[in-house]
Amino acid sequence: MKLEPVERDQARAAGRVFRRRVFYIPGYDPIHPRRYRELYRKEGAHQAALSGYRLSLRPKTGGGPYGWQVTGDVEGARVEAEVEVLVWSDIVRGSMSNSIPATYLQLVRTAWAYIGSGALFRLMRLRKGPMIAALYPIVFLLLQLTVAVGLGWAVAKLMLWPLANIPVSRTLAVALATGHALIWIAVAKAVLIWFRARDNKVFAWYLMHDYAYSAQAGGANPPDLEARMSDFRKAIRAALEQDLDEVLVIGHSSGAHLGVSILADLIRGGLPDTRPALSFLSLGQVVPMVSFLPRATRLRADLHYLSTRGELTWVDVTAPGDGCAFALCDPVSVTGVAPEGKRWPLVISAAFTRTLSPARWQALRRRWFRLHFQYLCAFDALPGAADDYDYFRITAGPQTLGARFAARKPSKSRIETPVSGYRSTA
Template sequence: MPQTRQDVRTRRVFYIPGYDPIHPRRYRELYRKEGADQAAISDYALSLSPKTSKGHYGWQVTAQMDGVEVETEVEVLVWSDIVRSSMSNTIPATYLQLIRTAWIYIGSGTLRRLMRLRKGPVIAALYPVGMLLVQALIALGLGWAMFGLVTALLAPLLGSVATVLGLVGWIGVAVAVLRWFKQKDGKIFAYYLMHDYAYSARWNGANPPELEARMAEFTEIIADALRSPVDEVLVIGHSSGAHLAVSILADLIRQGRAPANGPALSFLSLGQVVPMLSFLPKADRLRADLHDLAARKELTWVDVTAPGDGCAFALCDPVAVSGVAPEGKLWPLVFSAQFTKSLSPERWKTLRWKFFRLHFQYLCAFDQPLDYDYFRITAGPVTLGARYAGRPPSASRIDVAVSKYTSRAA
């Protein structure tokens, strides 16, 4: 078997999930299953074993690719507890979130600006609003039907008391229907997505204190890894985890904690939704971090999205569209995972309308892989920078300033 370039023999990977309340074992099982599929397709070997070091949830990966072996430790930087605590347990509170979130995005002009980018994620943002309103209308309609039935049957016998009983029936049916819809949200995702967008909008783009504290912990963990004897430290931010990673890495580099003689520092943002936050009035912190990170030579930043992912701002340069591109901008390198080409027609047909599943395709196997392979990036023998050195950005990327708000934290 021919030998390949080997920059990496050992690697630390830190995966930052999006707004996800589920236990991180989900990501281990996804990596195990999809990694095995990709290894069979691409003719390399990939095996997982339990993580032996202290820290957050993770696993070890041993890979044999193109005649060389690489050891990788993957760690999930968990903030699912914060996500769970932010999810309201009451139906009325969710509808209040709906009103407040819609007012913030519409009243600030942010929604109109976002629509100049990609329609998909804007539709995804409007989906929970529309779906929750439809659920409310169905509940009220069925409740009204119950009111009519009760009053029609009992009014001749009970008079005005029938009206009271009808109102009780109306309320009871409406509440029961709304509760039923909430119980089925594992398939509908209306409550889940509403909580997601509400969490970003609640502070108008600023980070809540508990999230800032967790991000500071993550900064310490990554800084410690950069002092370890590995060849690459790779940070992956998926979905809303991408903007957390931006701020974490910007803090780390500003603090001078990316040693010049240390491991290669790499950042891979996947399916990012940065504009949903960076376009908000008080996202000064994130806009400053985007501005700073885009010109730093201490790292390589690659941003991968795909137009087939309706939940991401596909091929939107998160720095440029936020209006904070610095002089001498280096990052990110923006290109597409090309779902329609890297998935066979049969596979694409199966997945095309599974929007939530497609938002996770970046972490999965491709049956016709091109130059994006999540498992070669995370477990292969080449650094992210070397892998994509000289690769041009996608010609169809959007890299013009669109955000109304461009202020940055001092």
């Protein structure tokens, strides 16, 4: 049953347990979802100690997708939440080529997808951070290729140098040239393999696969991803038929635009007459990286549709300190598909410079990829007021997303100017 905020306060006063189901949609991540459980456990304990509430985690019971259960004693109420990770890491791993030539071919195709369509130049008008992050793997991989080719040539030249000035027959000259080429290629390949093996420090190869996956079909979803999204929609639909107070869908990074399409399809298909509150929290979104591409008509239509719906609450949280996200860019408006009567998303800032202590901010400010996950972590300067962004209050606290942010105004610094050159939703 969907309760109004006043009724929820009365239910809490009567000692009623608040029950929530959380569906977390990761971004383009090939790693097992247990990393999210450990992150929640560690950072939740830290935030609870800072803010004066209690959280406890236990394993999920029964089968089904990976997840965990949370009990919270937050804001004077008891909360039971079940968190489920909507896993598509197997699809991500399948898209990450192990072939070095294939990765460089992806580089060429991805660069052309954004440059040839004009999307790159329009995206640069929004935020410089994500564009630097997008160009970074291209520049870094080309630099690695240059180093590998240069070292290969130098090693081959050095190894065959003693024979350079010795008169040889034409047959031997051909053999020497062939040997030079083979040594050159072998060394260059070894250098590139060495670079790739250490990518967990620089993330250039990983990011190249990420952007290539979004761009491979000009912004359209691959069939295997569409099939998985359909499974996710069915799982969320089933939760809406349970005795819960809230079903909360969280989309992080690339998971945000998947969440938009999943929820749009869910609402189009019809919701139960009696149901818990339906909420959508998008974190660190990179929606324009897809919605600005020519064939992203499905996503643009879903953005247009979801932005008017009264069946859900949609809050979009980013931060200017996150160089990998389109911070404070309203994904509907900048894509140019905002309809009359638009009501979502509520765009707010996690304001890292205010919600992190000066010492913590200094420690993290140059760690781009770590900051991109800060939305899922503790904020050590957070005052604890209910209207501030606190991931653990949202997921394990006794208010729905709509009630928690009912009085919150959108960020004054948000960007709503339509920039995309492709706005078709047909």
